Amino acid sequence: MSSNYHNRVESDAASARSRERVLAAIGHAESDRIPIDYWAVEPVTQRLIDHFGLSDKEELRRRLNVDLRYVMGPSFAGQQLHIHDDGMIEDHWGVLRQPITVSDVDRNGRPWSWTYSHLHKAPLRNCQSVRDVERYAGWPSWELWDYSGVKSECLRAKKSGCAVVNGGDRLDRTAQLKPATYLRGMEEFLEDLLLHPDIAQCIIEHITTYYAEYNERVFKAADGHIDIFFMGDDMGTQHGLWVSVEMYRKYFKANFRKHIELAHRYGLKTMYHTCGNVTDLIPDFIDCGLDILQSLQPAAMDLAKLKHEYGADLAFQGGIDIQHTMPNGSPSDIVEEVRTRVRTLGQGGGYIFGTAHNLLPDVPTENIEALFDAYLEFGRYR
Numbered sequence: 001m002s003s004n005y006h007n008r009v010e011s012d013a014a015s016a017r018s019r020e021r022v023l024a025a026i027g028h029a030e031s032d033r034i035p036i037d038y039w040a041v042e043p044v045t046q047r048l049i050d051h052f053g054l055s056d057k058e059e060l061r062r063r064l065n066v067d068l069r070y071v072m073g074p075s076f077a078g079q080q081l082h083i084h085d086d087g088m089i090e091d092h093w094g095v096l097r098q099p100i101t102v103s104d105v106d107r108n109g110r111p112w113s114w115t116y117s118h119l120h121k122a123p124l125r126n127c128q129s130v131r132d133v134e135r136y137a138g139w140p141s142w143e144l145w146d147y148s149g150v151k152s153e154c155l156r157a158k159k160s161g162c163a164v165v166n167g168g169d170r171l172d173r174t175a176q177l178k179p180a181t182y183l184r185g186m187e188e189f190l191e192d193l194l195l196h197p198d199i200a201q202c203i204i205e206h207i208t209t210y211y212a213e214y215n216e217r218v219f220k221a222a223d224g225h226i227d228i229f230f231m232g233d234d235m236g237t238q239h240g241l242w243v244s245v246e247m248y249r250k251y252f253k254a255n256f257r258k259h260i261e262l263a264h265r266y267g268l269k270t271m272y273h274t275c276g277n278v279t280d281l282i283p284d285f286i287d288c289g290l291d292i293l294q295s296l297q298p299a300a301m302d303l304a305k306l307k308h309e310y311g312a313d314l315a316f317q318g319g320i321d322i323q324h325t326m327p328n329g330s331p332s333d334i335v336e337e338v339r340t341r342v343r344t345l346g347q348g349g350g351y352i353f354g355t356a357h358n359l360l361p362d363v364p365t366e367n368i369e370a371l372f373d374a375y376l377e378f379g380r381y382r
Contacts, residue, residue, distance in 0.1 A: 010065050010376070018067035019227065022163035026228075026269050026291055026315045028350040034342065034379035035067040035163075035352045036372070037317060040359035043114055044368070051365055058160070064372045068352075069157035070165045070230070073218050074145030089117055092172070094138030095182045096121035104362065107328060112361035122185040124203065133202045142213040147221040154225035165271070166218060167230030173273075174211045174259055175233035176204055176252050177242060183207075193247055200251060208255040212262065219266040228292070229263035229270050236276020238300050245280050257288040264289060271317065275357065277301050286313045294318050296345075297356045304344045316345055317352035320371065326355065327362040331370035338374035346379065353379060 021031040038061060040048075049060050061069070082090040089097045098120040103113035127133050157164045167173050180203050181189045192200035219226065235242055235252075243251070260270045271292035272285065277300040278293075285293060296303055296319035303319055319341050320326065325333055338353075345351040353375045359368060 009063055016161045018160070018162040019164075022067050022352065023227065023269075025349050025352050028312070028315065028348060030349045030381040033381060034346050034375070036065055036375045036379070037068050037352055037354035038064055038066045039355050039357065040368075041114060041116075041361065043112070043361050044359045044363065047361075047365065048368065061160070065376055067162050068165050068228075069160050069162045070167065071150075071153045071157050071226070072169050073150050073153065073166055073222075074147050074214075088120060092140045092144060093179065093183060094123040094136075095119065096123075106362050106364050108364055110364070114361045119182060122181075122183055122188070124183045125185045125188055127184070127199065130198050130202045133199060133206075139206055140210055142210065142217055145214070145217075147217050150218055150221035151223050151225060154222050158225055163227040164225060165228040165230050166222065166226045166268075167232065167271075168218075173230065173232040174215060175231060176207055176255060177233050177235060179207050180204060190242070193243060193251060204251060204255065208258070212258060215259065216262060219263070219268065224267065226266075226268055229259075229268040230273070230294075231259060231270070232273035234275045235281060236274055236278040236297075236300065238276060238297070240277055241280060242276075245284070248281055248284065253284055253288065256285075256290075260289045275300075279306070282306070282310050282314065286310065291315060292317055292352070294354070295356055297321075297323075299323055303341070307345050307347075307350075311345075311348070311350050315350045315352070318354040318356050319345060320353070320355045322355050322357055322359060322363070326359065326367055326371070327364075329367065331366055334367055334370045335374045335378075338371065339378050342378050 017032060018035070021033065022035045024031040025035050045057060045060065049056065052060065052063055054060050054063060084090060087099060089099065091097070097117035099115050100118045101113055101115040103111065105111050123138055124133060124136060127136070154164050154166070184192065184203060189200065189203070192203070215229070235248070241248070263270050269291040270289070271294050272290055273294040275295055275297055277297070279301055282293065292315045294317040296306070296316055298319055298321045306316065320337060325337050341353070
């Protein structure tokens with residue numbers, strides 16, 4: 001990369017093409033360049049804002065030439081988290097989380113810290129029957145939220161010229177396995193899938209009904225100003241699936257299809273985030289009509305195989321390693337990883353640049369700069 005290229009910001013005319021290039025990628029077509037997405041935890045975002053001398057997140061997104069804008073919808077403006085006197089955080093599902101702060105230094109010796117919410121208490125853990133689950137008073141309703149601001153939030157995002165993505169906030173993003181394990185406990189819910197299928201089905205039914213009713217009202221309120229509906233679950237581990245393919249089809253697939261079909265009825269493309277190796281589930285995702293598979297953890301999946309076998313039916317987003325390359329690699333390592341993703345995933349469209357998950361505080365600033373510079377330099381089709 002030439003030094004005069006560093007941190008280049010595209011022209012207004014090029015920025016105005018953001019939505020067009022995202023939709024082209026989803027449609028498996030090449031536009032001017034591969035679209036760019038940005039995922040990072042709040043301390044990283046604020047560090048970059050300060051580093052570049054910017055005023056807010058939107059200025060940062062423009063500085064990094066990001067082509068997607070995420071809107072929170074009523075999840076942002078409606079029911080709030082309850083903070084207990086002891087600092088515990090209770091969400092609208094009744095799940096209790098404890099703030100945990102981790103800190104260290106990056107490879108350059110710069111100290112960092114990050115606070116996240118760790119599951120502390122699963123409210124359905126002690127349920128012994130379907131009746132116990134049904135009697136739980138904490139099941140949320142779509143009526144908790146105020147949808148009146150959804151359209152205006154989407155219109156503000158749309159003014160950027162970017163594709164508008166709706167998925168709620170991280171604790172209320174449409175999913176099945178994750179909220180079930182938050183409510184029931186990981187071990188308990190996985191045991192239910194095997195030994196107490198009636199309890200598992202009851203929990204999943206409540207979760208699915210809530211999200212179906214909630215999402216339909218979000219889509220109606222948006223009045224056609226959402227481009228992509230974003231779901232997020234974690235069906236994979238580093239080495240394989242949390243559940244077998246047969247178990248996925250028994251418990252989760254039909255509901256996944258319902259969410260996708262609802263979004264498609266409103267003219268939305270669908271994107272699904274899942275960590276881990278979910279290769280064996282991809283044919284089922286495609287069968288359900290999924291448009292974009294997001295995350296693509298490179299240490300867990302063969303990305304070239306994904307493109308070769310499924311690239312005609314599915315677009316991809318992500319694939320930049322945050323476990324090793326971003327925190328520990330050099331800027332030149334990052335450039336090479338971007339070039340590899342272009343060769344592997346970018347040909348013929350069907351790819352959106354992104355990290356495999358949020359950039360964390362252990363990633364040096366110069367690595368983030370190198371990443372977004374490389375996106376722009378090597379992601380050009382013409």
